[in-house]
Amino acid sequence: MAKANLMDYDKALELYEVVIGLEVHIELNTKTKMFCGCKNDFGDEPNTNVCPICIGLPGSLPVVNRKAVESSISIGLALGCSIAPTGGFSRKNYFYPDLAKNYQTSQFRDPIAFDGQLDVEVPSGNKFTVLIERAHMEEDAGKLTHIGGATGRIQGAEYSLVDYNRAGVPLVEIVTKPVFGAGAEAPELAAAYVRSIREIVKALGVSDARMERGNVRCDANVSIRPHGQDKLGTRTETKNVNSLRSIERAVRYEIQRQAAILSAGGTITQETRHWHEDKGSTSSGRPKSDADDYRYFPEPDLVPVEPSTELIEKLRALLPENPADRRKRLAAEWGFAEMEFRDVVNAGLMDFIEEAVAAGAKPQAARKWYSGEIARIANSEDKDVSEMNITPAQVAEIATLVESGKINDRIAREVLSAVLAGEGSPTEIVSSRNLEVVSDDGALIAAIDEALAKQPDVLEKIREGKVQAAGAVIGAVMQAMKGQADAARVRELVLERANQ
Amino acid sequence: MSELIRKNASELVEMLAKGEVSSVEITQAHIDQISKVGDAVHSFLHLTTENALAVAKEVDRRRASGESLPALAGVPIAVKDNLTTTDAPTTAGSKILEGWIAPYDATVVTRLRQEMMPILGKTNLDEFAMGSSTEFSAYGPSKNPWDLTRIPGGSGGGSSSVVSSFQSPLAIGSDTGGSIRFPGAVTGTVGIKPTYGAVSRYGLIALASSLDQIGPVARSVLDAALLQDVIGGYDPRDSTSLKDSLGSMVEAAKSGSLKGKKVGVIKQLSGAGFQQGVQNRFAEALKLITDAGAEIVEVDCPSFEYAIDAYYLILPAEASSNLAKFDSVRFGMRVTPEGNPTIERVMAATREAGFGPEVKRRIILGTYALSAGSFDKFYGAALKVRTLIQRDFDAAFANADVLVSPTAPTTAFKFGEKVADPLAMYLNDIATIPANLAGIPGISVPIGLADEDQLPVGIQFLAPAHKDAALYEVGAALEGILEGIWGKRMMDFAPKLEGN
Secondary structure, three states: OOHHHOOOHHHHHHHEEEEEEEEEEEEOOOOEOOOOOOEOOOOOOOOOOOOOOOOOOOOOOOOOOHHHHHHHHHHHHHOOOEEOOOEOOEEEEOOOOOOOOOEEEEOOOOOOEEEEEEEEEOOOOOEEEEEEEEEEEEEOOOEEEEEOOOOOOOOOOOEEEEEHHHOOOEEEEEEEOOEOOOHHHHHHHHHHHHHHHHHHHHHHOOOOOOHHHOOEEEEEEEEEEEOOOOOOOOOEEEEEEOOHHHHHHHHHHHHHHHHHHHHOOOOOOOEEEEEEOOOOEEEEEEEOOOOOOOOOEEOOOOOOEOOOHHHHHHHHHOOOOOHHHHHHHHHHHHOOOHHHHHHHHHOOOHHHHHHHHHOOOOHHHHHHHHHHHHHHHHHHOOOOHHHOOOOHHHHHHHHHHHHOOOOOHHHHHHHHHHHHOOOOOHHHHHHHOOOOOEOOHHHHHHHHHHHHHHOOOHHHHHHOOOHHHHHHHHHHHHHHOOOOEOHHHHHHHHHHHHHO | OOHHHHOOHHHHHHHHHHOOOOHHHHHHHHHHHHHHHHHHHOOEEEEOHHHHHHHHHHHHHHHHOOOOOOOOOOOOEEEEOOEOOOOOOOOOOOHHHOOOOOOOOOHHHHHHHHOOOOEEEEEOOOHHHOOOOOOOOOOOOOOEOOEOOEOOOOOOHHHHHHHHOOOOOEEEEEEOOOOOHHHHHHHOOEEEEOOOOOEOOOOEOOOOOOOOEEEEEEOOHHHHHHHHHHHEOOOOOOOOOOOOOOOOHHHHHHOOOOOOOEEEEEHHHOOOOOOHHHHHHHHHHHHHHHHOOOEEEEEOOHHHHHHHHHHHHHHHHHHHHHHHHOOOOOOOOOOOOOOOOOHHHHHHHHHHHHOOHHHHHHHHHHHHHHOOOOOHHHHHHHHHHHHHHHHHHHHHHHHOOEEEEEOOOOOOOEOOOOOOOHHHHHHOOOOOHHHHHHOOOEEEEEEEEOOOOOOEEEEEEEOOOOOHHHHHHHHHHHHHHHHHHHOOOHHHHOOOOOOO
8 A cells, every 4th residue: 555645634634524443452361261271371382271162172161260250340440331230241253263163252242341431631631531332351362373475464374373372361342432523633542542541451450461462452443524424434443553653653544544535536445454563554454344244142151240249349449549540649749840750651660669659768769760770770681670679668778778878879879789689678788788878077077188188279279169179079088988978978078178 | 681781770789789790790791782782773983891891890899899989880871972082082973073082071971980880982963963863973873772774863862772772771862952852752761851051061062052951861760860960960160050959869769759749731742743652652641640649730832833943043053153163273074175275265175074964954044043134033033932932831830840741743763754854853853842942851751652653652741940850750650650550661662682
């Protein structure tokens, strides 16, 4: 698809109204699969986490994973949904080699959660309310790898391999109602919506929520219509958008592509489209019509899920603070500059800082350690901050030691390295390595005297207003004290001496 | 013919307990009978006689060393070949599964093994249990021991013929619309379809999941009761399995009584239009029931008129989905067409070659019934009829403890008589199907021979869901009265089979 067939974005919005709809699949992080006891870990050696149930052997029967039901209810509650008193499963019938039974067990008529809404803020500060139609439970299919052929897709492949480790992994699909009125910000809204969903399921602890691993997957429906037209335009459903950035780009691309077609008098084909991150464009997938016939019927091997009011209320009481509200609260409490706070959020450091602050660190100090030295070391070791061998409490301990003047920044970095190396707690390390700064003014004054004797003109220069001359003396003192001195205190003492 | 093979299971249990016979002797006697008549009757698709003898030997060893043993330990049994077993192929009577050995035992098979019952082999059936004669078995039909030119009933003709030709005292069947009870009626044996959920379906190759139920096949009501007590009970692997105990069937059979019972004759199934000899025996049985102190009442079940129509929409709909997994990808037959075929062509070629005519007929029917545009008209309407039939039963059971009808309209018909006329074949199940649609239990008990052809006739008792014990109670009572009148057992009327 040539890029030439795109209409200028602003022009497209001038002519057309954009309607989007988002289907987000959340992969739950339950220990076992949706309908069997296999480990929910499809990264393992292919076809090792499988059993007669998830590979659909004759005679096998599914049993619903209770934990997956609870996670689904929690997601529904966090999205303000009503929870169905009885949620049945259906079979969605179609033949495909990654689908072990050639039907997917899914909720069709009776989703576990329905009628919710989510307030989403886009980067401009504009806020939108996205209405949620439903959140329902289903099972994932296996994973196909197409070998041979240029595209890695099934067309043109010589053969395909299938890994059923993913077959039966529990999913929750969250479907929005059509979203109107986002205008030019529709692409940003799509991305911000998925970001919010991701934060919510992460805060709930029900999913690892890593988009790059497919824990959160989004299908973006886009249609456009001339302003003032009642009838919705024909929609396309773009798949394979694996990052927030690609969601935004894909929606923008589809708006421009559809606008070019419509303005040239063409019609939009209702179809799935495939997003290509490298080319920044979508290509035609398979035609999809409302007449797609999946021959849904109630799954006779399962009885409907009937969550008790007690269970629903228990899960409601356990809901964590809404991530957006929490961000607002913490930004206010910590008093960071806007940029600082955004960096903290983007780097995923908010939880750590919150814990460090709870353990007694000052917010700025916690931020400095996490986004500074710890992030730097993690980065150099190609690790995530969460993988570093230090607890927020230990970070708080270091910050407090610095705050109280017991150690200085340079020593604090040494202590941090030692903690990361597993030598013990910061206080233990300070004591075992004898790192506490010299806070005895007598010892410092003696060292200052010694340094001044070698640089007799320094005091005169200070008195003449050249305060920076003190640096030479401070440096000499610090060297003499092997760094274990509070440089600020040394400076104070030198200036006092000059003013005597 | 060894006298041992003519014994009922209950008698073998006593003889074993008294040390009058060993399990190896009993098992060997049946193996000898299998080698004598097996080829003529063609009941078995696979034999596991060596494993059976090993189990028998272990039972004898334990008994000799004074260890306690389960009730039916050492009593041989045969299992319908749509139940998975790890020590023999499971084909469900289909070419598409030829040679497939399941990696797991069905729950029922596990329970038989725990009971230490020697399993002699796997019995024949119409392909995927679709049929009333075993003529749709891909491996050739089983014969009726009363007349080898006649059908042994279906789909469980292997199990009914194995028991009625004394190759095994007991067998396991599965009943979706009469596949235990109809074969029971035409071979002069006892067959029970328990309440839906009373016996785990885990490991039963599904025909229609909402209708399928596993049950006992035996030569006496008490024997069937002994077997249901072994195979019944909650199984967490089957979500539709009943959690509550239904009580002891053996106690019900032993207490057998008709006194004071209200027995409802179903107006729509009172025998009008049925074979005259069937009507005659049924009328006599009603008289005996009255004489035994029961009260006969007539009940009206107007919706039964639509039972076969509803059944032949619900069953094919579920079957079309259940059989989708037979696609060559993970197990079973694979047919690869010429050239460089796509997976779709491999699936299609395999299913074309692997499925027989009745299976294809029902898959096509079911696919159509579920398709968009047909769903409400066919599948949806059938579900409504199902509800109406359940209501008919509710109303009937408000006036009667149990209901009665002839089990089947005719005695055993000749091979080839109905195989080309699906509708005529389907009508065999007119009296048995309503119980499956309602999920209630039913039993077929032999009540003598039809005057015109000297072939067995069965009576069917039906009870409300969970009241399986009531069937054993009235069934055993009537059986006792008839054996008293005859001075012998039903099977003693059977012509002697010529051995090899």
